[in-house]
Amino acid sequence: MRYADKPLVEISGLSKSYGKHHVLNDLSLTLDPGIHALLGPNGAGKTTLVNILSTLIPYDSGSVRVLGLDPQRQRSQLQGLISLTGQYAAVDGALTGMENMLMMGQLFGLSRRxxxxxxxxxxxxxxxxxxxxxxxxxxxxxxxxxxxxAASLIAGPQLIFLDEPTTGLDTRSRQALWDEINALAALGTSIFLTTQYLEEADVLAERIMVLHDGRIVADGTASQLKDRVGGSTIQVHDGAGHIIETLPTQGSAQEVAHALSALARQRPDVGITVRRPTLDEVFLELTGEPVTDQNDKQKENAPA
Ligand SMILES: Nc1ncnc2c1ncn2[C@@H]1O[C@H](COP(=O)(O)OP(=O)(O)O)[C@@H](O)[C@H]1O
Ligand SMILES: [Mg+2]
Structure with missing residues (x-):
């Protein structure tokens, strides 16, 4: 069967609620093959979306296709083409690494050899x-x-879901995993990953989607998202390299020069760096809110 002529993921009007809580709210999205990052704070609904796409939970309404298949109605067909690595490791501690791999192979119907x-x-x-x-x-x-x-890759899936793959890892392990994810993508495997780390989405993904209030509020390359916020930020630092002030600008040479000449008159000794906005700043601009734990927000709003 060929899926090359189908979008990787095609979602329209997807909604999912838990009781009165609308987690996904009329969400629409089309993705071509590649590496995609779904970005959002804790509680935004990332796992819910990944679990729907990877056939684990049903959705309430809307239309969902993954590799041309409906994860609800063509569940087993789709399961043979995708893999999911959840937020919490699923390997069995009592078995060896190799035994875990072989067990997974057996689960997917591969011969022992x-x-x-x-x-x-x-x-x-x-x-x-x-x-x-x-x-x-x-x-x-x-x-x-x-x-x-590694275990999730044993059957050679076309699309891999990675739900917060680096949460809880130290910097070195995180970097190693990023290298692996890039290597997988280079082999032609599509990847849909979720992350709370703006930096991670920036490093890995060709396309970044920001999930907020149950919808995709922004969608594009890291550079396109930064363009939406516009401009450059001038960072002012003291002799020790500590940032003592940040000056946002629209990014034109004239505007930056103007800001710098005022600075040079007032404080000729400070150091400066001009940089593009960070994804944290982009998130704030797009959602009007800083990156916070959505579950905390919900608790605050809940009646006592
Ligand atoms: N099985 C469930 N029953 C009730 N509420 C749930 C369930 N699963 C998730 N939620 C709620 O839905 C919201 C989104 O959760 P989740 O998709 O896990 O977010 P994320 O992965 O972005 O942290 C959270 O407020 C969470 O508490
Ligand atoms: Mg999650």
């Missing part, structure tokens, strides 16, 4: 060969995460 072949290859790619005979309970968080992703 094919499973072993794929497992060797993936474990090597994720630098887990040396640890493959050790029980997963002895692995670090970063190693578990990598094994989790």
């Amino acid at each position: 094919d499973s072993k072949h794929r497992a060797d290859d993936l474990l090597e790619r994720f630098e887990l060969t040396a640890a493959s005979a050790k029980r997963v309970a002895t692995y670090s968080g970063g190693m578990r995460r990598k094994l989790d992703i």
